Amino acid sequence: MQxxxxxxxPPEVLAQVxxxxxVPVTLVIGACAIVLVAARDWRLVxxxxxxxxxxxALITATYLPPEWALxxxxxxxxxxxxxxxxxxxxxxxxxxxxxxxxxxVQARPLASTTLFRTLLAVAVAAAVLIARPRLPIPTVDPDIxxxxxxxxxxxxxxLALGEEAMQSGVAxxxxxxxxxxxxxxxxxxPWLIWFLSxxxxxxxxxxxxxIVARGSQERPAAAEGNRR
Amino acid sequence: MSGAVLVLTLPLLAxxxxxxxxxxxxxxxxxxxxxxxxxxxxxWRWPNDDLVLFLGRVVRPNVPFELLGQTLVxxxxxxxxxxxxxxxxxxxxxxxxxxxxxxxFFPFGLVLLALFSAVLMLEPIWLQPLLLVxxxxxxxFVIQAGRRGxxxxxxxxxxxxxxxxxxxxxxxxxxxxxxxxxSDPFLTQRAARxxxxxxxxxxxxxxxHGPAKxxxxxxxxxxxxxxxxxxxxxxxxxxxxxxxxxxxxxxxSLFANLPFLRLAELLVAGGIALCLWSGMAGALENDLxxxxxxxxxxxxxxxxxxxxxxxxxxxxxxxxLMITRTAGLMVSGxxxxxxxQRAGSVTDFDHVQGHGTRLPWTSxxxxxxxxxxxGLPLTIGFASQWALMQVLGNRDWLQAVVILAGxxxxxxxxxxxxxxxxxxxxxxxxxxxxxxxxxxxxxxVLVVLLPAIRPQIWRPILSAVVAAFASTxxx
Numbered sequence: 001m002q003x004x005x006x007x008x009x010p011p012e013v014l015a016q017v018x019x020x021x022x023v024p025v026t027l028v029i030g031a032c033a034i035v036l037v038a039a040r041d042w043r044l045v046x047x048x049x050x051x052x053x054x055x056x057a058l059i060t061a062t063y064l065p066p067e068w069a070l071x072x073x074x075x076x077x078x079x080x081x082x083x084x085x086x087x088x089x090x091x092x093x094x095x096x097x098x099x100x101x102x103x104x105v106q107a108r109p110l111a112s113t114t115l116f117r118t119l120l121a122v123a124v125a126a127a128v129l130i131a132r133p134r135l136p137i138p139t140v141d142p143d144i145x146x147x148x149x150x151x152x153x154x155x156x157x158x159l160a161l162g163e164e165a166m167q168s169g170v171a172x173x174x175x176x177x178x179x180x181x182x183x184x185x186x187x188x189x190p191w192l193i194w195f196l197s198x199x200x201x202x203x204x205x206x207x208x209x210x211i212v213a214r215g216s217q218e219r220p221a222a223a224e225g226n227r228r
Numbered sequence: 229m230s231g232a233v234l235v236l237t238l239p240l241l242a243x244x245x246x247x248x249x250x251x252x253x254x255x256x257x258x259x260x261x262x263x264x265x266x267x268x269x270x271x272w273r274w275p276n277d278d279l280v281l282f283l284g285r286v287v288r289p290n291v292p293f294e295l296l297g298q299t300l301v302x303x304x305x306x307x308x309x310x311x312x313x314x315x316x317x318x319x320x321x322x323x324x325x326x327x328x329x330x331x332x333f334f335p336f337g338l339v340l341l342a343l344f345s346a347v348l349m350l351e352p353i354w355l356q357p358l359l360l361v362x363x364x365x366x367x368x369f370v371i372q373a374g375r376r377g378x379x380x381x382x383x384x385x386x387x388x389x390x391x392x393x394x395x396x397x398x399x400x401x402x403x404x405x406x407x408x409x410x411s412d413p414f415l416t417q418r419a420a421r422x423x424x425x426x427x428x429x430x431x432x433x434x435x436x437h438g439p440a441k442x443x444x445x446x447x448x449x450x451x452x453x454x455x456x457x458x459x460x461x462x463x464x465x466x467x468x469x470x471x472x473x474x475x476x477x478x479x480x481s482l483f484a485n486l487p488f489l490r491l492a493e494l495l496v497a498g499g500i501a502l503c504l505w506s507g508m509a510g511a512l513e514n515d516l517x518x519x520x521x522x523x524x525x526x527x528x529x530x531x532x533x534x535x536x537x538x539x540x541x542x543x544x545x546x547x548x549l550m551i552t553r554t555a556g557l558m559v560s561g562x563x564x565x566x567x568x569q570r571a572g573s574v575t576d577f578d579h580v581q582g583h584g585t586r587l588p589w590t591s592x593x594x595x596x597x598x599x600x601x602x603g604l605p606l607t608i609g610f611a612s613q614w615a616l617m618q619v620l621g622n623r624d625w626l627q628a629v630v631i632l633a634g635x636x637x638x639x640x641x642x643x644x645x646x647x648x649x650x651x652x653x654x655x656x657x658x659x660x661x662x663x664x665x666x667x668x669x670x671x672x673v674l675v676v677l678l679p680a681i682r683p684q685i686w687r688p689i690l691s692a693v694v695a696a697f698a699s700t701x702x703x
Contacts, residue, residue: 175391179393192397
């Protein structure tokens with residue numbers, strides 16, 4: 001009987017997956033950024049955030065040791081768990097962020113604001129693709145450059161559009177993730193990566209706290225709306 | 229022992245004790261206040277480059293200290309700034325003695341003091357904005373203070389520092405490349421340009437003032453007053469450190485093809501616009517918290533103008549404006565905190581109508597503090613505003629007139645507030661001030677009025693500032 005081959009370690013799996021994927025990962029990250037800015041369903045936002053971090057890990061694995069790339073998944077996972085627990089505690093049972101239910105008015109799945117945000121996101125995406133060659137970014141791998149520009153642009157758009165904790169938090173995380181992607185490819189300094197990852201977790205923690213603070217106020221209003 | 233160790237450990241140890249004593253308001257307040265005051269006095273009294281004896285141990289304030297692979301060094305400017313932050317925290321604690329600013333403010337304030345000090349001492353300097361973001365993440369908890377509802381003030385405080393982080397880090401990379409390839413001036417220029425953008429985001433002149441306005445409006449008043457002070461102190465000290473270390477920052481434009489668009493010019497223009505904007509908005513506001521927030525922005529705009537004037541002004545003027553702003557913020561913040569507490573955590577004109585008839589001393593402290601922020605004569609803010617007006621008058625009188633227009637707007641806002649506060653009282657059950665509140669309010673009023681009568685008291689403090697910042701070019 002043939003001995004069972006040893007199972008690959010997570011870093012080996014990551015390295016193999018990274019070799020097989022290239023453009024698809026970039027496309028998935030791009031789509032996730034659009035969803036993160038445009039979506040109003042908090043569960044969709046969390047799913048897109050987790051997917052984004054997995055995509056970033058795959059890209060990071062192309063130029064850094066897989067252990068460092070896995071750190072991206074760990075950070076994204078921790079933040080997603082914290083936000084999930086906060087959303088549960090804040091009573092966000094429904095589809096939408098709580099401010100969408102104020103005054104007893106329920107937002108529709110394709111509300112005008114969602115369409116407007118999607119339109120803006122597409123406009124920013126087009127602007128990024130056109131202006132990318134002229135942006136003052138250090139010379140790095142074209143894929144990394146594209147993902148950095150994309151995430152930074154959508155981070156800014158998210159900040160401009162988002163008034164709520166989760167939306168702004170997602171935007172800040174996209175900005176920091178873009179920063180980390182660029183700097184880790186320029187300057188492979190483990191200490192800096194650790195510092196940036198810690199900052200991401202801190203931002204995630206703070207946003208989780210603010211989700212609870214914000215969400216818990218909206219519960220009576222939502223309940224009132226339901227009674228009507 | 230390094231001075232950096234003491235700066236980190238003293239407030240943290242005190243914070244633990246204050247936390248353990250949190251059920252006893254008076255001892256915890258006294259301990260927190262004494263710890264902050266002690267640290268401030270020590271920082272201002274100790275020579276930066278000499279040995280001092282502290283509790284039987286020899287301390288050298290400027291000796292580097294290694295922590296987690298990074299170096300912490302206390303420069304003269306950082307030492308001065310840490311002392312200032314500590315003393316202003318002691319002032320905030322005094323005001324918060326009888327008006328709750330959130331359960332966590334006393335221990336957390338000391339923790340934040342240690343961490344903001346670490347920001348100013350961190351080497352390399354390029355990492356300071358990143359650490360600042362981390363510290364502000366913790367500050368969010370005292371800004372929100374367990375309050376349910378709007379999270380705008382707590383959230384927005386993170387925006388601009390986070391946006392500035394990559395600019396500094398990429399600039400550091402460019403400078404590293406420039407050291408390897410000295411023949412390419414493009415690398416240094418790009419580093420200087422990115423740093424200037426980063427500093428612009430951190431200093432946040434008009435129209436980037438939104439986060440500061442939200443912070444002032446939504447945070448507990450004395451927490452807001454202290455954090456607005458600390459953020460200004462940290463950012464200005466950071467600017468000073470960059471100017472000292474990187475001469476390439478002098479005169480660099482923010483865009484390669486727009487040579488006239490330099491950081492200094494943007495600070496002057498943005499500062500003047502901020503003064504005018506906040507004055508106009510303050511005149512129209514129907515809420516004491518928003519009026520206070522705009523008054524704080526007005527005084528900050530004046531600081532930005534003084535910073536932008538650079539060699540025409542001086543660091544002494546910048547810090548005179550900073551000190552008088554802090555005093556005005558603390559005194560008016562105390563008055564606002566009491567009025568807000570009595571009105572049920574709201575400060576719109578409908579809810580505070582007539583409060584001045586039952587809270588005359590705290591109302592006076594609030595109104596005089598706001599007038600001081602506007603730089604009105606016979607208040608602590610006048611000396612600094614007058615000095616700025618003189619510098620501006622020699623340069624372009626129109627700019628001085630614009631700032632004065634902003635001040636007039638704030639005065640209109642104060643007059644409207646007086647009318648409301650002294651109007652017919654709606655809440656007949658409103659209690660009068662107790663003796664302690666009257667004592668604190670009178671103390672605040674004296675802090676606002678006495679230095680205006682004897683302006684020479686500023687001389688020793690400003691001499692110390694000039695000595696600390698002596699190595700800095702004009703900007």
